[in-house]
Amino acid sequence: MRAAVYKGEQVLQVEDIPDPVPGPSQVVMRVKYSAICGTDVHAFMYDLAQPGAVMGHEYTGTIVDVGADITRWKTGDRVVGGGGHPPPGTGSATRTNPRFNYRTMGFQQNARPRGYAEYVLLEEWEPTPVPDDVTDEQAALCEPCAVTVHAVRLSDLKLGDAAVVLGAGPIGLLCMQTARAGGATSVIVSEPAPGRADAARRLGADAVLNPLDGDLDAQVVELTGGTGPQVVFECAAAPSTLEQALDLSARGGQVVMIAIAWEPTPIIPPNWMAREVRMQSSFGTQPEDWRIALELMRTGRVSVDHMLNATNFVQLEGIQGAFEALCHPTNELQVVVEF
Numbered sequence: 001m002r003a004a005v006y007k008g009e010q011v012l013q014v015e016d017i018p019d020p021v022p023g024p025s026q027v028v029m030r031v032k033y034s035a036i037c038g039t040d041v042h043a044f045m046y047d048l049a050q051p052g053a054v055m056g057h058e059y060t061g062t063i064v065d066v067g068a069d070i071t072r073w074k075t076g077d078r079v080v081g082g083g084g085h086p087p088p089g090t091g092s093a094t095r096t097n098p099r100f101n102y103r104t105m106g107f108q109q110n111a112r113p114r115g116y117a118e119y120v121l122l123e124e125w126e127p128t129p130v131p132d133d134v135t136d137e138q139a140a141l142c143e144p145c146a147v148t149v150h151a152v153r154l155s156d157l158k159l160g161d162a163a164v165v166l167g168a169g170p171i172g173l174l175c176m177q178t179a180r181a182g183g184a185t186s187v188i189v190s191e192p193a194p195g196r197a198d199a200a201r202r203l204g205a206d207a208v209l210n211p212l213d214g215d216l217d218a219q220v221v222e223l224t225g226g227t228g229p230q231v232v233f234e235c236a237a238a239p240s241t242l243e244q245a246l247d248l249s250a251r252g253g254q255v256v257m258i259a260i261a262w263e264p265t266p267i268i269p270p271n272w273m274a275r276e277v278r279m280q281s282s283f284g285t286q287p288e289d290w291r292i293a294l295e296l297m298r299t300g301r302v303s304v305d306h307m308l309n310a311t312n313f314v315q316l317e318g319i320q321g322a323f324e325a326l327c328h329p330t331n332e333l334q335v336v337v338e339f
């Protein structure tokens with residue numbers, strides 16, 4: 001099969017590698033769409049991925065082969081490549097290692113080729129079925145949607161709260177919708193790029209503010225009746241946004257960090273410290289978040305259609321160029337590898 005193999009030093013090379021063969025309790029899925037995640041772009045940019053690795057964790061497709069003992073899946077089943085509950089005692093390293101270190105372990109723990117390949121070998125418990133009313137294209141965005149479901153479920157957001165989302169990239173656009181589904185009645189988005197700001201407006205943000213134009217803090221305070229938002233979702237990880245998030249929060253409010261900053265991030269405490277703001281980090285997903293994400297898509301409470309209209313679909317052969325382009329500030333919403 002063809003796979004984009006990471007060669008080190010920001011080089012992805014499309015090579016022929018052996019087709020996976022399912023052993024007992026395993027299935028093989030044929031990948032149809034594999035979305036390029038910011039995490040993979042960072043692994044490429046900072047050369048954190050291991051040479052020989054086939055990255056990609058946001059993929060959807062169909063089951064094409066199953067181990068002899070499999071009764072749960074059959075050929076042709078539509079699935080996303082994650083979200084299944086591991087059997088007891090087999091939790092992932094991320095959750096079970098008390099000193100998990102993202103920089104040194106984040107890209108090594110799963111040596112098996114993943115979504116930037118024509119086929120992926122999965123344990124039979126790993127995939128999640130895609131509902132009939134969710135298209136393959138929509139399902140390709142299940143994992144990033146699940147990331148925002150996870151963040152909203154970790155947060156203290158309550159029905160009727162005001163939420164601010166910093167950044168309207170794919171995660172921000174999904175987060176504004178999952179925050180609303182989670183009970184926020186006012187959702188304010190901060191985004192400087194016009195294309196992304198426009199996407200946030202179309203998806204129903206109550207207000208979209210340009211943080212480079214005027215006093216963001218004053219505008220948010222006015223829009224929230226003088227208090228500031230109860231929850232701020234940090235989906236940008238620009239050098240200034242963590243501090244911005246802390247400063248915007250209401251007294252006793254919460255900042256939920258979703259985006260990962262890979263550079264030193266200066267923060268000056270007095271203002272938000274005096275307001276006793278709480279900070280919650282959010283990392284990846286739990287299995288149930290995938291099912292919830294698919295259900296939110298199925299029922300229309302999360303729409304990914306606008307994102308898909310603005311998605312750049314590339315062939316596997318174009319993956320190197322796509323990663324290089326994503327290393328630089330871009331107005332592009334989402335890039336998906338199509339097989």
Ligand SMILES: [Zn+2]
Pocket residue numbers: 037038039057058143144
């Ligand atoms: Zn991802």
